[in-house]
Amino acid sequence: MDSEQVYVPQTTSKPTLADLLTIESSASIFYSYARELELSSLLSDRDKKTTIFVPTNKAVMALSRKPHRGPDPTVEVELTEEQFDKLSKERVQNWVSAHIVPEYPLSLDSNAHNTLLQGKSISFTPISKNNGQGAEWSRVTFEKGVKIIGKKEALNGDLYLIDGTVSTD
Known part of the structure; x- marks a missing residue:
């Protein structure tokens, strides 16, 4: 009697960063x-x-102005809806980009x-x-005392959950 060979597709043992963000409910605002x-x-x-470096939902909710709104304007400016949408997308792009370091391992x-x-870097300070x-990761802070509260390893990098946000200035 011949034994049948069973084909088993090759899978990776680790999810991607996108997979981790999909299932990390405490990071849903950042991922959205x-x-x-x-x-x-x-x-x-x-x-x-x-x-x-992914701010928790709690950290994003604590911001006085959400990422798409940008800093508090000192001068009132009239914008068309199209201009506002473009500016909001640019602010979100900057905010998300400030949380991504193209290095691994870091x-x-x-x-x-x-x-x-561009022009934004982060460094760490020992506690x-x-x-x-x-x-x-539990022994350092960065950006005005922001703490790393968790780490998840992915196939394509590391995801650190943080209790604050990275500034875009």
């Missing part, structure tokens, strides 16, 4: 902004290695790491009261 942009294809590209050190937002215990 990111999905509106062309750069979101980077998150599902298996060949592009990247590190993303060393969480005091060196400046460029983000996808002074930490005694070297715990994961590397």
